[in-house]
Amino acid sequence: MSSTTHKDNVYHEKELILNTLKTTLGFAGVGLLIAAVQNSYNDSNTRASTVFTKYGSTITGFALLGGIFTATETVTANIRKTDDWINGAVGGCATGLTVGIRARSHTLGLGACLGIGGLMSLYEFSGAWKGLLKYKNEDEKREWRRSIFKNNNHIIDEE
Incomplete structure (x- = not known):
């Protein structure tokens, strides 16, 4: 789906479920890669199947964080009818709060909210990969x- 452009200033609504599923699967792949590396470093005599049983929380954690970020950013953009840096800040903050909830730490949640939200808003404000x-x-x-x-x-x- 396209977003707001400078030329036409018309917002095209983003697809929530499709975008969230794609990002969740992508982050699950990253989590699987990290879990495989954890498995190879920690246990040299184990089988590859233990990646899922022993380090499954790594995979699901990455999938959860990617899905929450994309879902929050998409919902925020669709409610506000605009595609700007504020959506990235809200999505990053929701992701950071999720990190704090998983760790059962209010301090970590607040810090991760500010950190991830700030980084994502800066990334979006700078024009993502395309620049200002x-x-x-x-x-x-x-x-x-x-x-x-x-x-x-x-x-x-x-x-």
Whole structure:
């Protein structure tokens, strides 16, 4: 599903269940990889099947955290009808609170809420992998570059 773009300013609702399932399965795969590494380091004489029985909580923990983040971020975006950094902050905070609940620690939950929420909001605010210029057209990008590189306009003119 697409999200709000600078060009049309129309929000397209995100698919909650599909996005949550995809992220949950992806994070379960990461948890499985980490559980396999834990199994190989801790017990050299065990079989691969013990990854699920002995370290299953690692797999389910990662799946839970990925699913909670995506579900919270998607619900927040759909309620607010916008796709911005606040959704990432709310999703990250919900994930951090879940970490605190699993550890039975209010302090860890609050710290993880602030930490994960802050990191995810910074990531979303910076334009994710696309950068701050994600929704700008070529003229806006050129003007932004000129404001950053005031004394080096010849670099911009060469583009």
